Amino acid sequence: MAQLTQVELPLVKIAGRPVEQLPEDLYIPPEALEVFMDAFEGPLDFLLYLIRRQNIDILKVDVARLTEQYVAYVDAMRLLKLELAADYLVMAALLAEIKSRALLPVQASDDDEEIDDPRTELLRRLQEYEQIQKGAEHIRQRPELGRDFFAAQIQAPEAGPRPVTDLPLSELLAAMADVMRRASFTDSHQVKYEPLSTRARMGDVLARLQPGEFVSFSDLLSQAESRAGVVVTFLATLELIKEGLLEIVQTQIYGPIQIGLRDGTA
């Protein structure tokens, strides 16, 4: 037989002093009895308490004696006109029935032997509940997060820039093709394309220039890496002038040609 761990008795304190056992034949102040009964989770819990107090195994319980003890408490409560949950009265009735049955001779017909025996059923319930109380005790004794151990968390570096899915060139080109196809449907713009290199250089030239600042045209050209580069830069500059983005200034004949961003406020 597996050993039963004795579960801690419900501790009742009256006037600051713990009461573990009620003197059975002494006068009990009504409040004390009420507080005492309040410490139980219900009739099963109370019965388990009465059994444990005798320090015996549930399976060896003397049901007749248990019934007497139980009924004594319930009667005391009723006598003192204390409120008692209906569950306690139901249990009292069940115990009374068990007791009365024990006095009767066992019925001869035993078709449905164990199922109907209220005693067996009661013991089964008591045992099941005791197991659960044991389980509760196991849980209670587990080290618990926030009581016995605490989560460790320390400062860590922040996340880097969010990664991006690869955008393949083919997708970019497909998108451009789509745009062009749609634009040709609307047809309202006659889109003219300069060679890309000129377009790109237009951006470079603009980026080089600061508002209100002029650079000499030859400086711009000298940025060009090759003969073809010079031509491209020249074309880009002309295009920008045509689009009204650049201003071209020559202060004297044959003097250096100055290029600058066109003043927006002008």
Added chain:
Amino acid sequence: MALPDHQLRQILEAALLAVDEPMSVDRLGQLFLEHERPAPKRLKQALAEIDDSCQGRGFQLLETASGWRFVTAESAAPWVARLWQEPPRKYSRALVETLALIAYRQPVTRGDIESIRGVSVSSGIMRTLEERSWVRVVGHKEVPGRPALYATTKQFLDHFGLKSLDQLPPINAIEDGLADLLSATESNEGTNS
């Protein structure tokens, strides 16, 4: 190109400390780029080494249902608990018994709980258990009214430092004893009559 052991341990320690929840071996593996990712077996080996290196320190590596996490050493708990104004919450007997019932007998309905404990279960208790994410509804029993069936969660295991429910000590050991008793009782009654 495998990472050296000591670097692997460093990375795992740092990641486990940086994250405020348990991390599975799988998730720990995700820290590494594909070409350097250690096999699960090597990760577990490294975790065991880290665990060893925590002997006598103020922290320990704990494996629970959801994975690994660093927690403070239990021996330091009385001091660490002073960091927080409120003392840790005490649970009522009704709450712990209800939790135990769900843990040991899952899945169960509220009716099952009430019939075993012999008293009604307050809605407050079920709500508290659900709010703490310790129990959840896992289905409905196919009986009239289709009552909800409750079971415990991973968070329950994590909270109590358990890897699985098996780690809770068994409580049914005496069930066989009951069967013995029943037959004994019957034969007794038989002889008595």
Added chain:
Amino acid sequence: MALPDHQLRQILEAALLAVDEPMSVDRLGQLFLEHERPAPKRLKQALAEIDDSCQGRGFQLLETASGWRFVTAESAAPWVARLWQEPPRKYSRALVETLALIAYRQPVTRGDIESIRGVSVSSGIMRTLEERSWVRVVGHKEVPGRPALYATTKQFLDHFGLKSLDQLPPINAIEDGLADLLSATESNEGTNS
């Protein structure tokens, strides 16, 4: 009644790990009951010992203006940072088209893009392209409102593995390619029907 050194270190480690903010020596002292409270000097000594014991581990003790805290080891940073990385973004069709138009028509204003695409371009798209450093404002067009002129950047070229914009296929080639593709699809459909 002084606490032994190893226990003092354990408690300090546990407290520093449990709290996610720097703790001053004063506050660390508050963890202890009066009769066991170590002098600040002894606390600092213990902290220095803890610091030493973290050599080569995934975390280190750091003293900041507001006190001591554990932080993850710098050497583990690249891996730990991956914990918080969001999944890679996917680019919307609108964004890719906008980028393509800027690449081919630069420098262009947002208005130009809108008039070609026939729909408005959201600020979000322009911001994303700028954040990615794929496009930048290279000037302003001298028309009412002085709209910004966008062009692609060097990073744009790098991303697509281009040495210069010249390496992008000419528009008409793409259009022809598309025409081929379309006619191929159409003839397929033709045979199918």
